[in-house]
Amino acid sequence: xxxxxxxxxxxxxxxxxxxxxxxxxxxxxxxxxxxxxxxxxxxxxxxxxxxxxxxxxxxxxxxxxxxxxxxxxxxxxxxxxxxxxxxxxxxxxxxxxxxxxxxxxxxxxxxxxxxxxxxxxxxxxxxxxxxxxxxxxxxxxxxxxxxxxxxxxxxxxxxxxxxxxxxxxxxxxxxxxxxxxxxxxxxxxxxxxxxxxxxxxxxxxxxxxxxxxxxxxxxxxxxxxxxxxxxxxxxxxxxxxxxxxxxxxxxxxxxxxxxxxxxxxxxxxxxxxxxxxxx
Numbered sequence: 001x002x003x004x005x006x007x008x009x010x011x012x013x014x015x016x017x018x019x020x021x022x023x024x025x026x027x028x029x030x031x032x033x034x035x036x037x038x039x040x041x042x043x044x045x046x047x048x049x050x051x052x053x054x055x056x057x058x059x060x061x062x063x064x065x066x067x068x069x070x071x072x073x074x075x076x077x078x079x080x081x082x083x084x085x086x087x088x089x090x091x092x093x094x095x096x097x098x099x100x101x102x103x104x105x106x107x108x109x110x111x112x113x114x115x116x117x118x119x120x121x122x123x124x125x126x127x128x129x130x131x132x133x134x135x136x137x138x139x140x141x142x143x144x145x146x147x148x149x150x151x152x153x154x155x156x157x158x159x160x161x162x163x164x165x166x167x168x169x170x171x172x173x174x175x176x177x178x179x180x181x182x183x184x185x186x187x188x189x190x191x192x193x194x195x196x197x198x199x200x201x202x203x204x205x206x207x208x209x210x211x212x213x214x215x216x217x218x219x220x221x222x223x224x225x226x227x228x229x230x231x232x233x234x235x236x237x238x239x240x241x242x243x244x245x246x247x248x249x250x251x252x253x254x255x256x257x258x259x260x261x262x263x264x265x266x267x268x269x270x271x272x273x274x275x276x277x278x279x
Contacts (some may be wrong), residue, residue, distance in 0.1 A: 001155050007077070007100050007276060008163065011055045011160045011176075012086045012165065014037070015035060015036040015037035015058070016035055016037045016038045016041045017033035017034075017035040017037075017038065017039040017040060017041070017055075017057075018031070018037070018039070018040045018041065019038075019042075019044075020039045020041070020042045020043070020044075021043045022042070022044050022085050023042060023044045023045045023046075023047070024041075024042040024044075024045070024046045024047070024064075024102070025042070025047050025048075025049070025089070026040075026046075026047070026048045026049070026050075026051055026073075026206070027049045027051070028049075028050040028051045029051045029052070030035075030051070030052045030054075030061050030104045031051055031052065032046060032053075032054040033053075033054075033055050033056075033057070034055075034056045034057075035056075035057040035058065035059075035253065036059075037057070037058060037059045037196065038057060038059050038060045038061075038062070038063040039055045039056070039057040039060070039080070039262050040053075040055075040061070040062040040063070041060070041063045041064075042063070042064045042065065042066075044064065044065060044066050045065075045068070045069070045073075045085070045086075045139070045248070046062060046063075046064040046066040046067075046068045046069070047069045048062075048069070048070045048071070048072070048073050049072055049073070050071075050072045050073050051072070051073045051074075051180045052114065053073060053074065053075045053076065053077075053082065054076050054078075054154050055075070055076070055077045055078070055079075056077075056078050056079040056080070056140070057077070057079060057080040057081070058079075058080075058169065058212050059080070059082075059083065060080060060081060060083070060084075060204070061075075061077040061082070061083050061084070061098060061100075061270075062084050062260050063082075063084075063086065064085075064086035064087075064090050065087065065090065066086065066087055066155040066262045067086055067087065067088040067089075067090065067093075068084055068086035068088070068089050068090065069092070070084075070090070070091045070092065070093065070094045070096070071093045071094065072093045072094050073091045073095070074094070074095045075092045075094065075095065075096040075097060075098065076097055077096075077097065077098035077099065077100075078099060079099060079101075079104075080099070080100050080101070081100065081101050081153075081187065082100055082102050082104070082106045082108075083096075083098040083100045083103070083104045083106075083108040083153070083179050084096075084098075084104075084105045084107040085103075085105075085107075085108050085150065086108070086217060087107060087108070087139070087140050087141075088106055088107065088140065088141045088142075088143075088241075089105055089106075089141070089142045090145075091105075091142075091143070091144045091145070091146070091149065091169065092146045092147065092224070093169075094131070094147040094148075095147065095148045096147060096148070096149045096150070096151075096166065097149075098150070098151055098152070098153075099152040099153075100139040100151070100152070100153045100154065100155065101154050101155070101185070102153070102154060102155035102156075102161075102209045103153055103155040103157070103158075103185075104151035104152075104156070104157045104158060104173065105142055105149075105151065105158050105159065105160075106138060106156075106161075107140030107141055107142045107159070107160040107161055107162055107164075108159075112123065114119035115200070118151070118188055125142055125224065126242040130217055132154045132195040132223055134174060135217075135244045136220045137230045138160075138161035138162040138187045138188065139162050140161040140162035140163075141160060141162050141163045141164075141165070142158055142160040142163070142165070142186075143163045143165050143166075143167070143175075144165070144166045144168070144169050144170045144171055144195065145166075145167045145168045145169065145193075145194075145195075145230045146168045146195075147169045147170075148169065148170045148171075149169065149170070149171045150174075151171070151173045151174065152167065152174045152246065152247070153173065153174070153175055153176075153181075154175075154176055154181070154267030155179075155181055156175070156176075156181055156182050156183075156185040156188075156227045157173030157174075157175050157182070157185075157186075157199060157201065158171075158173060158183075158184050159185045159186075160185070160186040160187065160188075160190070161185070161187055161207045162187055162188055163186060163188045163189050163190075163191075164186040164189070164190040164191070165189075165190075165191050165192075165193070166191070166192040166193070166194070166197060167192075167193045167194045167195060167197050168194045168195040169195045170195065171194045171195065171196070171198070171199075171213070172197075172198045172199070172243070173196050173197075173198070173200070173201065173217045174199075174200055174201070174245050174246055174247050174249075175199075175200065175201025175202060175247065175249075176201065176202060176237070176247055176248070177201065177203075177223065177247075177248045177250050178202070178207060180204075180206065181201060181202050182201065182202065182205045182206055182207050183199035183200065183201040183202075183206065183207075183251065183253055184199065184207050184208065184209070184253065185205075185207060186207065186210075187211065189210045189211065190207070190208075190209045190210045190211075191209060191210065191211045191212065192209050192212045192213070192214065192255050193213040193214070193239045194213070194214065194257065195255075195256075195257075196241075196253045196255070196256040196257075197253065197254065197256070198230075198253075198254055199245050199251075199252070199253040199254075200225070200230070200245045200247070200248055200251065200252055200253075201247075201250070201251055202249075202250055203250040203251040206218075206220070206251045206253075206278075208279075209253075209255065209279075210231045212255065212261070212279065213269065214255055214256065214257050214259060214261070215247065215255065215256075215259030215260045215261045215263065215279065216251045216253070216255045216259070216261075216263075216277070216278060216279045217253070217254045217255070217259060217267065217276055217278050218234065218251070218252070218254075218266060218279070219250070219251070219252050219267060219274075219276060220250060221249070221250060221251065221252055221269045221272070222250060223247055223248065223250055224243060224248060224250065224269060224270060225251050226246055226247050226249075227244060227245075227246070227271040228244065228245070228247050228249075228269060229242070229243070229244045229268070229269075229270065230242075230243045230244065230245070230252055230254075230269055231263065231267070231268040231269075232254055232259075232265055232266070232267050232268075233266045233267075233268075234258075234263070234266075235264060235265070235266075236265070240256065240258045240259060240265070241256065251265070252269065254267075258261050259278050259279060260278060261278050262277065262278065263264075263277070263278055264276065264277050264278075265277075265278060
């Protein structure tokens with residue numbers, strides 16, 4: 001663990017775990033933090049290139065005012081308000097499992113607080129519904145190009161006050177069905193060009209990807225109980241995705257390199273099945 005500056009003494013008592021006023025670099029080690037405030041915090045940028053992290057936080061698990069980059073590491077975040085928060089979040093690798101009482105990943109404009117409410121105009125108009133994002137001056141970004149992410153969030157799963165881009169990795173988002181929440185929430189654009197994405201959550205403010213270079217299936221499925229299996233098969237009966245969410249859900253968003261735009265797929269949710277064309 002290294003930082004570019006030495007923390008100056010303050011009159012107030014910090015409730016953060018690992019804290020730096022400058023850039024913070026973590027390259028390895030076994031790190032356990034149970035903190036009332038951010039568990040890992042930088043007033044500038046955080047880069048994590050390895051290590052094993054066991055985190056419970058009363059606020060953000062990992063927070064950077066500028067850029068948060070993860071290239072490797074194992075993260076078990078059992079409790080936090082928001083999981084990863086920064087102006088720019090760049091996940092290139094690692095194994096991240098988190099449970100958040102608000103947003104899972106939040107590109108929040110760099111301030112040490114929860115993100116502002118983002119516009120969501122991409123509501124589904126029924127099964128296989130529309131795409132779209134609201135134009136915004138927000139300049140935050142979330143990029144996922146590798147790694148495995150499992151996000152259980154009581155707020156938004158991926159909340160980009162700006163742009164969202166997924167180009168690799170395996171991302172699973174499990175959200176609630178109550179409240180003003182969405183599996184995906186972005187202001188400007190939400191693009192998927194690679195990787196696997198599995199998302200479930202509420203349908204009321206639902207938003208799917210605005211653009212893609214692989215197939216996307218987004219369907220409203222009514223109110224489904226936790227533990228209800230989701231099964232996606234191609235026209236030849238091959239299983240593409242087999243997943244069982246641990247929270248109740250009303251919408252399903254699926255994308256992978258095995259899903260082709262314009263082709264039809266059979267999706268089974270519990271005892272109900274239907275055929276849908278991938279966007």
